[in-house]
Amino acid sequence: xxxxxxxxxxxxxxxxxxxxxxxxxxxxxxxxxxxxxxxxxxxxxxxxxxxxxxxxxxxxxxxxxxxxxxxxxxxxxxxxxxxxxxxxxxxxxxxxxxxxxxxxxxxxxxxxxxxxxxxxxxxxxxxxxxxxxxxxxxxxxxxxxxxxxxxxxxxxxxxxxxxxxxxxxxxxxxxxxxxxxxxxxxxxxxxxxxxxxxxxxxxxxxxxxxxxxxxxxxxxxxxxxxxxxxxxxxxxxxxxxxxxxxxxxxxxxxxxxxxxxxxxxxxxxxxxxxxx
Amino acid sequence: xxxxxxxxxxxxxxxxxxxxxxxxxxxxxxxxxxxxxxxxxxxxxxxxxxxxxxxxxxxxxxxxxxxxxxxxxxxxxxxxxxxxxxxxxxxxxxxxxxxxxxxxxxxxxxxxxxxxxxxxxxxxxxxxxxxxxxxxxxxxxxxxxxxxxxxxxxxxxxxxxxxxxxxxxxxxxxxxxxxxxxxxxxxxxxxxxxxxxxxxxxxxxxxxxxxxxxxxxxxxxxxxxxxxxxxxxxxxxxxxxxxxxxxxxxxxxxxx
Numbered sequence: 001x002x003x004x005x006x007x008x009x010x011x012x013x014x015x016x017x018x019x020x021x022x023x024x025x026x027x028x029x030x031x032x033x034x035x036x037x038x039x040x041x042x043x044x045x046x047x048x049x050x051x052x053x054x055x056x057x058x059x060x061x062x063x064x065x066x067x068x069x070x071x072x073x074x075x076x077x078x079x080x081x082x083x084x085x086x087x088x089x090x091x092x093x094x095x096x097x098x099x100x101x102x103x104x105x106x107x108x109x110x111x112x113x114x115x116x117x118x119x120x121x122x123x124x125x126x127x128x129x130x131x132x133x134x135x136x137x138x139x140x141x142x143x144x145x146x147x148x149x150x151x152x153x154x155x156x157x158x159x160x161x162x163x164x165x166x167x168x169x170x171x172x173x174x175x176x177x178x179x180x181x182x183x184x185x186x187x188x189x190x191x192x193x194x195x196x197x198x199x200x201x202x203x204x205x206x207x208x209x210x211x212x213x214x215x216x217x218x219x220x221x222x223x224x225x226x227x228x229x230x231x232x233x234x235x236x237x238x239x240x241x242x243x244x245x246x247x248x249x250x251x252x253x254x255x256x257x258x259x260x261x262x263x264x265x266x267x268x269x270x271x272x273x274x275x276x
Numbered sequence: 277x278x279x280x281x282x283x284x285x286x287x288x289x290x291x292x293x294x295x296x297x298x299x300x301x302x303x304x305x306x307x308x309x310x311x312x313x314x315x316x317x318x319x320x321x322x323x324x325x326x327x328x329x330x331x332x333x334x335x336x337x338x339x340x341x342x343x344x345x346x347x348x349x350x351x352x353x354x355x356x357x358x359x360x361x362x363x364x365x366x367x368x369x370x371x372x373x374x375x376x377x378x379x380x381x382x383x384x385x386x387x388x389x390x391x392x393x394x395x396x397x398x399x400x401x402x403x404x405x406x407x408x409x410x411x412x413x414x415x416x417x418x419x420x421x422x423x424x425x426x427x428x429x430x431x432x433x434x435x436x437x438x439x440x441x442x443x444x445x446x447x448x449x450x451x452x453x454x455x456x457x458x459x460x461x462x463x464x465x466x467x468x469x470x471x472x473x474x475x476x477x478x479x480x481x482x483x484x485x486x487x488x489x490x491x492x493x494x495x496x497x498x499x500x501x502x503x504x505x506x507x508x509x510x511x512x513x514x515x516x517x518x519x520x521x522x523x524x525x526x527x528x529x530x531x532x
Contacts, residue, residue, distance in 0.1 A: 175365055182333050182359035183382040183430065184352070193382065197369050 062244040067251065070244045084252060087218060087229040090146055091260070094153025095214040099207060101154070102161025109162075110169040110195070111187070127163060131155045131217070135224045144225040152224075153217030157210045164209075168202035169195050204268045211264055215257050280311040281347075282434060282466045283332065288341035290327055300491040301327045305341070307485055307494065309466060314457070316469040316481040318525065324492030325470040329436045332468070333359050345434065355383060358432035360440040364423040366411035372398070372422055373407040379430040394429040401425055401455070417448035424456065428463070435460065437469040441476065453480055453509040474529070478521050479509035486528045496528050 009026050013019030044064045050056045051063035058066070074080035109116040134155055142148040176194045185193065222231025230249045237245030290302040301324040309315045317325045331338055332345075334353040343350045345357070358379075366375045376394045380386040398404050401421045411419055420440065427435065437456070441449040457480055460467050471477055477484050482505050488495045504512045504521065512518060 173365075175361055175363070176367070178330075178335065179359070179361060179365050180378070180382055181335055182353055182357065182436075183379040184355065185382045189382050193378065194367070197367070200369070 059241075060243055062247050066244050067247045071248050071251075074248065080248075080252075083229055083233055083249075084256070086146075087222065087231065087253075088256060090149050090221075090229065091153065091214050091218045094150050094157075094217055095207075095210055095260075097150070098154045098157040098161055098214065099203075099210050102158045102206075103165050103203060105158075105162045106165035106169060107191070109166055110191070116166070123159060123163060127159045131159075132220050135220065138221075139225055146226075148225050149218055149221030149229075152221035153214045156217035156220075157213035160213070161206050161210060164206050165199065165203055168199040172198045201272065204264075204271060207264050207268070208261065211260050212257065215253065215260075219253065281308045282311050282313075282345065283309040283468065284342075284344045285328075285332075286342040286344070288328075288331070288338045288343060290324065290331065291339045302338075303491040303493050305492070305494055307497070309468060312464050312466055314460065314467045314469070314480060314482045316471060316477040316484045317487060318471060318474065318477045318484050318529070319487030319492065320472055320489050320529070322492075323487040323489040325472075325487060326438055328492070329359070329438050329468065329470055333357055333436060355430065356433045357436060358427035358430060358434070359436045360423060360427050360438060362439045363443045364411070364416075364419040366419055366422055366426075368411055371408050371410055372403065372414070375411065375422060376426045376429050378426060383430055385430070390429070393431075394425065397425045397428055398422070400459070415448075416444055417452060420444060420448075420452060421455070424459070428459070433466060435465050435467040437467060439471050440469075442471075442473075449476075450510055456480075457509055474522060474525050475513065475518075476509075478504060478518060478525065479512040481505075484525065486525065498525060498528070 006023070009023040010019035011022070013022050047061075048064050051058045051061060051066075071080075109119055131152070135152060138148040138151045138155070142151055172195050176198065177190055180190055180194055218229070219231040219234070222229040223235050226232040230253055233249040234246050237243060237249065285305050285307050288302060288305040289300070292299045292301055305328065307315075317328060319325055330336060332343055332350065334350050334357075337351075345354055366372075367378070370378070373395070376398060377386055377391060380390050380394065395404065395407065398407060401424065403418060403421060403425070406414060406418070406422075411422070414422065420443075423440075440456075441452055444452065453476065469477070469480060478500065482500055484498045484500070486495045486498065487493065498521070500521070501517055503515050503517050507515070
């Protein structure tokens, strides 16, 4: 048995030293992963134990087992998927809209130096403003439905997107621009051949930030107005004092946000593969 | 002589005006370059060498005076001009093949035929097998050779070389000097090189225009003898006259 494990740990080694190095490296990675798992199970176990032996109030802090049972129940009733679906669609729309619109605004102010100077103080103010505070305005403007929620999701990340993408446009090495200018390139060609592709890595990395921000916006939006969605479940669970329901929603949000983040990361890898 | 005058600077002055005031970069520059000639602008930094090239490339205009290419006043980037910068500036997201076609794409002259010609140039540089590689996979010398192909692909009659060897190691630089001179002679291009490297200037040029700084002015013009002019740069450095000219240029650069 030990021989088999050893062999796997040294797989691909080209010399005794290299094998030894690989073995150490793999053991270290295993140790990290095992520690991560242990922390998770310790946390869940401690929570469960504390709850069932009444160290903490089970009514307030629930327990992993109760959360699991409620989760299965809700799946059986079928309404969980409905709430999940609503939230995911809203988040996806807010994410795409804020990224596309934010980038478009960045393009416009790159194009016109005058406009970028004029808009500069407004961008600073909007960026510094806590967007959540705009919530009541969105409800008045867009009604108490999903439009207001999506508006909240967009508001929270669009300005950051614009600022980050615009500054990456500005940071493109001017010598690349000079290069295409000597070929006689016009402004549109400078943008399409040089500035946009050179800023691509930055645009992709704002996507990762925007995923997280879109979730914040949508959940807050649902707190404020919604009759459905995971944010609504949290508020509803709080109001009827069913905190197990709150924990179920929180867990699902954590899982979905992670999956979306990983998807964007995969997308990034796919796009960056062809850049040498 | 007048008939084959390709580049002509006529009393050119350039003053940059900024928030902080005026800064005169060039004063009263006049010279001409004939067909197929290789002329070097030699001077310390701050003598406006690159400004001179940029104006010739049509990136901005002189404050006063005239610049003409084959008798026509320069008013913007011209297709007769190919520009090589200090570094290769290859686009990291494009393959070598896509990089050398950049100029053709921008000038909207990319056809099956022009692409074939560009690939033939690449093969003359011994880099055809790298056409599907990305720039990061190539060495500095190879990358600068690709940049040369990119410049030649649009088939310009005049090449502007803005210290194109300054970022390379010495050995690569010597090899590339020979390659550039050989290529330009075979294709009968006219060239204007900007450098602060005295031996590079002597080894490569037919004529050296020595500039003095603040503001940039022409100090003297030195014609190279056939003994240095004719061989390739590497061999020129071995010629006995080379040291004599080195001393001559050195003195011109250094006496106030």
